[in-house]
Amino acid sequence: MINYIIRRTLLAIPLLFGITVVSFIIMQLAPGDPTALMIDPMIKKEDLEAYKEMYGLNDPIYVQYFTWLGNMLQGNFGESLIRQGTSVSELIFARLPNTLLLMVVSTIIAFLISIPLGILSATKQNKLSDYVITIISFLGVATPNFWFGLVLIMVFSVHLGWFPTGGVETLGSSFSILDRIHHLILPAFVLATADMAGLTRYTRSNMIEVLRQDYIRTARAKGFKQNKVIYKHGLKNALIPVITIFGLMLPSFIGGSVVVEKIFTWPGIGLLFFDAAFQRDYPVLMAITVIGSALVVLGNLIADILYAVFDPRIEY
């Protein structure tokens, strides 16, 4: 097992390296540069050129790449091209806790709600509760986040005044856990609904499949109670594919969600990345890409390890 983890980690290094090369090239291939936002009769063309020169944007792409790589390996992600004088790490660290908080909480909500619903749906297959759950999940998949978010804001924040309209904390207040939770509820719920629908369907179909297996029939034949059959023998096996989904969701913990962050004025990584893409703020883009891809690799690794935990037949 330990060997396997080490091997996988070592394999990830060339992979990550490749990702940086490809991302770097794609970014540079996109037309335009950060000065596209500085079209202004009061700014001399020469000044813009001097700016590009200062940040090395006129260097050949391989020079730019190796400069970047050298700095990155020393833990220096460089400086924002748009926010002069602000380091990329500073920007990311200011936003990372917000994104992590939102994504982790929404994922927990999604799992906590959708797994029981999926089991219920599977065990009551083709009964009323199954239909209700199925319809709600399809509605959940079909509802766009931005619309659902705005509706919740209009109803619960503007009209009822139960929740804040956005942000991570009350303006100017000192830190308080309750205040944070209060701000977190709506965006986390909106994000969770998007995941919930899919997760419920996954759990349901896996559960149905597992319940048809011979060993379940055997367990029932042995006279085990229905609950024990479902939760001890069925659930554990039905959850294995769900772990894969969890692994796939992990990178979004860093990536965040542009739409929800935008609607709820949630200053997270998603928005930072989105803005940086439009501004051609290459160092910010690269930093988030590297962290994101590292997480994809890590997510897959964790999923593999969890397989072994849930399925004793798997050994590494």
Place this chain on the structure above:
Amino acid sequence: MNGGVSLKKRNLFSILFALTLILGMLAACSNGKSQNTNTSENSNKEEKNEEHANKEPRQGGSLILGTTAAPSLFNPYYSTDTSSRAIENFIFSGLVTINREFKPEGDVAESWEVSDDGLKWTFKIRQGMKFHDGHDLTADDVIFSYSLPLHKDYKGPSGLPFQVIKEINKVDDYTVEFVLTEPYAPFITITATMGVLPKHILGDVPVEELGKNEFNTKKPIGSGPFKFAVWKEGQYVKVEAFDDYYAGRPYLDSIIYKIVPDANAIIAQLQAGDITYTSISPTNVSIAKKMADEGKLVLKSGVSNAWEYIGYNLRNPLFQDIKVRQALTHAIDRESIVQSVLDGAGEVAHGPGSPANWAFTEDVPKFDYDPKKASQMLEEAGWKKGSDGILEKDGKKFSFTLTTTSANDIRQQIATVAQQQLAEVGIEVKIELLEWSAYIEETTPPKWNFDAIVAGWSIGSDPDPTYFWHSKEIEQGLNYGAFSNPKVDELLEKNTQVSDIDERKAVISEAEKIVTEEQPYTFLYYPMSYLGHSPKLHGPEFSVANSYYDIHKWWMEE
């Protein structure tokens, strides 16, 4: 500045909202505060305003400004975006500021004089003015700041308006003299509005490192009405009242410049009272009007200091005939564009400029919507309908690509309308949508890779149109369509050298008349912009010149 917030929703990057409409943004679009030169005049102003008549200004409260675009740094010599400039105007004072009518008013300077030849400007600096850290502001700070862009190591975007400065001399601790290389009318409204930096803090920093100094992002210090308090990344910037502000402590305790990237979320927050002042995007005007009718919002509007156009690339032989260009304008129904695309939030344009500033003239040739006349003019120019209904001349079809940016919904829709209307006179238009950065790269020097573009310009605190029409702006500048006319060049050169405002207006008008006659562009409309604020807030007026004029006198009811 708020001239440009007219674009739409969706997952568009926020700065684009401001920038798409304003293809270019002039420096010092809205310069901060002003000073209290004449108390009686100021109190008159307040009495005139009926809303305020019965209420006494109150100390306290916080103004929460909602905006889609995040700032980048707070140093007027290095920032280029509207949000940074708005906040800089709370923090810094310039030698002068401009009022709501684009007129310069003393700020750090108590008074100023200009020599008869327009070359020597002498500023008397207000005595006893203090920086936020308690240091006195003197001639040394002014000279330090205004010399920065002239320094050989200076790497920043503000060089241009300082180019005309030959030398800056210290006469005494409170008198500074500027000698210019040539008379330059925008000197007072553009150059002299730049904020004064504290020399005692930045004087020892090497100039090439100033742009990245942490002064700009962590602890900017100026002499303006509000001092920097905190910048919460991605959330807000807070400035607090400066007790020793020379015109008296502001009534407001603080201003929170809140970053809300989504225009719909801004409206929701405005309704919930989480934002007390914001510009309203065109898509939300109807909701804002409803709120205003219910008394929940004060809505103010006016014409932006900007103009929108379809620009033709005169390098393309298709557009080299003046008759053809005039015919194109005749074929495009601008009134219907304003009504259907903008929902009426614009004023049909005949020429460049904007009614929002003093240099505007209505007296320009008009090419109204008249498709019959357009067809006739095209025929006179030698274009005949071919078998497929498309105009032809010498075996070539009249077909071109109209390019615009996908970041701007309104311009996309205009392109579609123009495509249909031009098809009616037998002109084939293909539409090309480019993402913002790509669009800029393709259409600006040195590529000019377009036939025609749907675009717009925003005008700064000085209406100098040189940048758009002078032939010297073709190679490097903003004259993307390569318009060139010797008479216009001559008039434009004269325009900045005339100091008398009426005389200058006549010169600009004459140049714009020729430009309009030539129709290098089809001038579409002057966009309207909207400002909404809480009924409890007193002080703001709609102004394209200076939105935050006299901000130290704004106040909030409890």
